[in-house]
Amino acid sequence: MKPVIEVSGLVTRFGRQTIHAGLDLAVLAGEVVALVGGSGSGKTTLLRQIVGLLRPASGEVKVLGQPVLSGDPLADRALRRRFGVLFQQGALFSALNVFENIAFPLRELRWLDRDTVRDLVMVKLAMVELEAQHAWLMPAELSGGMVKRVALARALALEPELLLLDEPTAGLDPDRSAAFVELIRRLRQQLGLTVVLVTHDLDTLAALATRVAVLGERRILAYGTLEHVMAQDHPFIRGFFALDRMERALARARS
Amino acid sequence: MNVATPSVEVTGDDGSVRLAGEWTLAGLQGRLPSLRQRLTRASAGARTWDLSGVQRLDTLGASVLWRTWGERLPETLIADEALRGMFAAVSVLGPRPPAAPDRASIPGRIAGLGRRGLGALSQMLGVVGVLGQAALDLVHLARRPQDAPLRELSANLYKTGVSALPITALVGFLIGIVLSYLSALQLKNFGADVFIIDILGIGITRELGPVLVAVLVAGRSGSAMTAQLGVMRVTEEIDALATMGVPAGLRLVLPKVLALLITMPLLVAWTSSAAIAGGMVAAAFQLDMSFGFFLDTLPRVVPLANAWIGLAKGLAFGMTIALVACHFGLNVKPNTESLSENTTRSVVSAITLVILVDAVFAIATRNMGMPG
Ligand SMILES: Nc1ncnc2c1ncn2[C@@H]1O[C@H](COP(=O)(O)OP(=O)(O)OP(=O)(O)O)[C@@H](O)[C@H]1O
Ligand SMILES: [Mg+2]
Numbered sequence: 044m045k046p047v048i049e050v051s052g053l054v055t056r057f058g059r060q061t062i063h064a065g066l067d068l069a070v071l072a073g074e075v076v077a078l079v080g081g082s083g084s085g086k087t088t089l090l091r092q093i094v095g096l097l098r099p100a101s102g103e104v105k106v107l108g109q110p111v112l113s114g115d116p117l118a119d120r121a122l123r124r125r126f127g128v129l130f131q132q133g134a135l136f137s138a139l140n141v142f143e144n145i146a147f148p149l150r151e152l153r154w155l156d157r158d159t160v161r162d163l164v165m166v167k168l169a170m171v172e173l174e175a176q177h178a179w180l181m182p183a184e185l186s187g188g189m190v191k192r193v194a195l196a197r198a199l200a201l202e203p204e205l206l207l208l209d210e211p212t213a214g215l216d217p218d219r220s221a222a223f224v225e226l227i228r229r230l231r232q233q234l235g236l237t238v239v240l241v242t243h244d245l246d247t248l249a250a251l252a253t254r255v256a257v258l259g260e261r262r263i264l265a266y267g268t269l270e271h272v273m274a275q276d277h278p279f280i281r282g283f284f285a286l287d288r289m290e291r292a293l294a295r296a297r298s
Numbered sequence: 299m300n301v302a303t304p305s306v307e308v309t310g311d312d313g314s315v316r317l318a319g320e321w322t323l324a325g326l327q328g329r330l331p332s333l334r335q336r337l338t339r340a341s342a343g344a345r346t347w348d349l350s351g352v353q354r355l356d357t358l359g360a361s362v363l364w365r366t367w368g369e370r371l372p373e374t375l376i377a378d379e380a381l382r383g384m385f386a387a388v389s390v391l392g393p394r395p396p397a398a399p400d401r402a403s404i405p406g407r408i409a410g411l412g413r414r415g416l417g418a419l420s421q422m423l424g425v426v427g428v429l430g431q432a433a434l435d436l437v438h439l440a441r442r443p444q445d446a447p448l449r450e451l452s453a454n455l456y457k458t459g460v461s462a463l464p465i466t467a468l469v470g471f472l473i474g475i476v477l478s479y480l481s482a483l484q485l486k487n488f489g490a491d492v493f494i495i496d497i498l499g500i501g502i503t504r505e506l507g508p509v510l511v512a513v514l515v516a517g518r519s520g521s522a523m524t525a526q527l528g529v530m531r532v533t534e535e536i537d538a539l540a541t542m543g544v545p546a547g548l549r550l551v552l553p554k555v556l557a558l559l560i561t562m563p564l565l566v567a568w569t570s571s572a573a574i575a576g577g578m579v580a581a582a583f584q585l586d587m588s589f590g591f592f593l594d595t596l597p598r599v600v601p602l603a604n605a606w607i608g609l610a611k612g613l614a615f616g617m618t619i620a621l622v623a624c625h626f627g628l629n630v631k632p633n634t635e636s637l638s639e640n641t642t643r644s645v646v647s648a649i650t651l652v653i654l655v656d657a658v659f660a661i662a663t664r665n666m667g668m669p670g
Binding site: 159165169181201 | 327328354357631
């Protein structure tokens with residue numbers, strides 16, 4: 044299988060602070076990779092590198108077989124339409140209501156008629172379990188969890204092949220987290236979606252991830268199936284997956 | 299990317315329809331209208347829909363088919379679980395509601411006009427409200443001087459006053475040159491050269507200096523104040539301050555109002571001086587008038603009252619600008635559109651109000667400071 048994301052030798056610096064020192068990561072088509080790591084370990088920064096919002100100090104990032112920053116504006120734009128991003132803070136357009144936020148990327152395509160856009164937005168809203176009347180609220184009038192779900196609906200608007208999610212279940216109640224897990228599973232089955240998600244939620248991780256990448260000490264400390272990662276002997280990994288907690292999550296995921 | 303073309307095919311005479319290819323956003327691009335027509339034609343007598351040839355189906359493909367079928371599944375549907383799951387997802391789409399009639403009627407427009415008038419009135423009341431709150435805060439400070447926001451005041455004095463010195467001097471000097479040059483051309487024709495000093499002296503100190511500074515400060519500091527308060531509203535920083543027991547009025551509004559009350563008269567004096575200096579330079583070139591003569595004559599032909607009127611205008615304009623800026627800043631709704639709209643309105647309203655106040659001054663002081 045061909046890799047959907049290829050990060051090789053990535054170095055990220057902010058001033059004199061080095062966040063990633065020669066980081067490698069490959070994600071195959073159809074995988075769900077969970078990115079875990081301590082707060083401030085550079086998970087969000089890695090996602091920003093993958094979607095081309097930051098330029099690496101050195102190293103290379105390829106998405107769907109193409110460099111994210113190719114320098115050719117048309118190619119860059121076409122590539123960006125093939126992946127969906129959910130930002131940690133939602134990043135909804137504050138001047139547009141929920142409906143327009145989700146419709147925005149669809150309208151940008153410029154070939155869908157109004158009724159079709161409306162249908163698609165309503166389906167996306169239902170997918171993330173929001174009600175039709177929520178479509179007319181402004182972002183400032185949403186609860187924290189609703190912001191997350193609207194942002195997810197917007198990330199899904201263009202039927203992406205690759206979905207990058209920064210803490211999608213933070214701020215969701217357990218029921219909604221479970222529904223989110225179900226949604227991602229279904230989409231993966233129907234559309235062959237590849238997903239990279241940052242999460243601290245062991246339940247989501249146990250239920251969804253085909254592989255887990257642990258970020259620490261400016262590189263990937265461990266990368267493999269959950270069992271493989273849990274077997275590693277590293278202080279952070281031992282702390283993060285405090286074994287009893289993890290076993291409970293696994294048991295819940297299996298039931 | 300290679301995408302299998304989506305296709306519609308009517309097989310046999312029982313009218314069963316076979317779909318194939320990629321019914322996705324990528325596959326349907328540029329083909330949607332023609333495929334819709336084919337679907338509508340095929341669906342006329344079709345009972346069986348065979349989707350076994352469909353490779354991929356996303357929400358767009360599913361909702362297009364769902365609409366073709368009249369918002370329900372066809373009697374016989376040959377499709378696997380994954381496809382059926384997609385149709386279950388789009389089954390939230392009910393019949394389309396009838397299009398809402400739009401376009402405002404004539405009574406509606408008149409009502410809109412009235413609403414705008416009332417809106418303007420309530421903005422005025424809002425500005426008065428900010429003034430009242432600032433006065434109450436001053437009373438509070440008189441009782442508890444230790445609450446005085448001195449650091450904020452000094453920061454605002456620097457931002458609105460000290461850092462405005464170069465630009466106001468430059469603009470004042472240039473306007474002085476232009477005014478003096480144009481007047482000198484006319485005065486020469488009448489041999490009334492000496493009156494250049496009267497024109498510049500009274501015109502600048504009493505009228506042009508204060509208005510010029512007000513326009514500059516409204517654009518420079520007024521917009522900055524509105525934007526700052528507005529962003530603090532958008533990011534809920536004002537709410538955070540309130541929960542810490544820090545009143546927004548005392549810490550954010552009052553220092554701005556006081557700072558402009560102090561800096562505006564000083565800026566008026568500074569800018570008027572620069573403008574008169576500019577006029578003096580132009581007069582020296584154009585009319586061969588020496589600096590010494592100009593400076594000797596100036597206090598004799600321009601009564602001191604004009605300078606006081608100029609300073610008083612500075613006070614009034616400064617207060618107007620600060621109150622308007624704070625009012626619009628505090629009324630920003632938490633979104634970017636409202637932020638930009640209120641920043642614009644703050645500057646436009648401040649300048650308009652300044653001109654109005656200036657007119658009031660002109661009437662109230664019509665008997666003061668005229669030579670002779
Ligand atoms: N624009 C920036 N300028 C300077 N430093 C930055 C910038 N963005 C991030 N950093 C630094 O990079 C480091 C990693 O930040 P990042 O946001 O990637 O953390 P994270 O792993 O996503 O943490 P969390 O789990 O808390 O979201 C932090 O130390 C942060 O201070
Ligand atoms: Mg983060």
